[in-house]
Amino acid sequence: MNDPLANLPGYVLRRASSAALAGLNRRLSALSLRHVDASLLMLLNGQPGITQSEAGRILDIQRANMVPIVSRLEAKGLIDRQRVDGRSQGLYLSAEGEALHTQVLTVIDAYEQTLMEGVPAPLRKQAMAVLHAFWQSAEAAIESD
Amino acid sequence: MNDPLANLPGYVLRRASSAALAGLNRRLSALSLRHVDASLLMLLNGQPGITQSEAGRILDIQRANMVPIVSRLEAKGLIDRQRVDGRSQGLYLSAEGEALHTQVLTVIDAYEQTLMEGVPAPLRKQAMAVLHAFWQSAEAAIESD
């Protein structure tokens, strides 16, 4: 693997993320969910009643792109909408949604643990801090030149 | 930011990668390139004459998906193809391609440095090691259950 790109943090970040996502989606397919769906379920579990666009803001998903996601989950009977406003609606996990959420949690916890265990022990303590640092750094770097 | 997902390495990895990619693409648009194009130019600079499918294997891009990428770069006059075989062809940077590559290098080096500088100094030394560890761990986790 003579990859001259392996020195670039951005590239390695992308490859790691892409591989991690592939593994996650593979596991979530057993629940007929995509990772986006799973992330929304987890968010709604922690913050029930949140608005569609608030959820989008937290997950960094455009308002317009939330529509098919929420529709899909509602069509599956996993979430309920409840009017808050003339314009906004609170999102809640349905009973079915809560049940599935516990399964999602199991899958994801196991997966994230696997991911962490693959990191050599000496690095593990700082691993999350490094990831958060890159996240923050990258967000700051989007706008600047 | 009450994001319950912020504890999950996989999620943070994805968010960091997505933000990093957005920043990179923004910068590369000045050169009318996408990040995939840039990665291929860099690869060809380091390993001229490499085959299309070899490049795909290194960059983790399917054979079929390499076709439009290579065509695009060839149409732009950035790379040349040279038959090696009845079936395979070696890829090379053209003169134009080499010239653009130096610009790409400037942009990317500056960007990667910015990314790294955004990471707090105490973490910086191990940052790359952590990213590589996650990459490897995630690749290992794709197949296993």
Added chain:
DNA sequence: GCATTACTGTTATGCATGATAGCAGAATTA
């Protein structure tokens, strides 16, 4: 009270990345 402004959900649309299946021609091997 009313006009302006801002926000929400929505539709439509386009672009980029990835994945899969299948094919023809060439090379390799058994």
Added chain:
DNA sequence: TAATTCTGCTATCATGCATAACAGTAATGC
């Protein structure tokens, strides 16, 4: 020579992400 493998390619589909526009609603300023 026959069977297998590899390469580049076409076609097609799913997903993610971005932008523009619109109608209905809410909030704000005067």
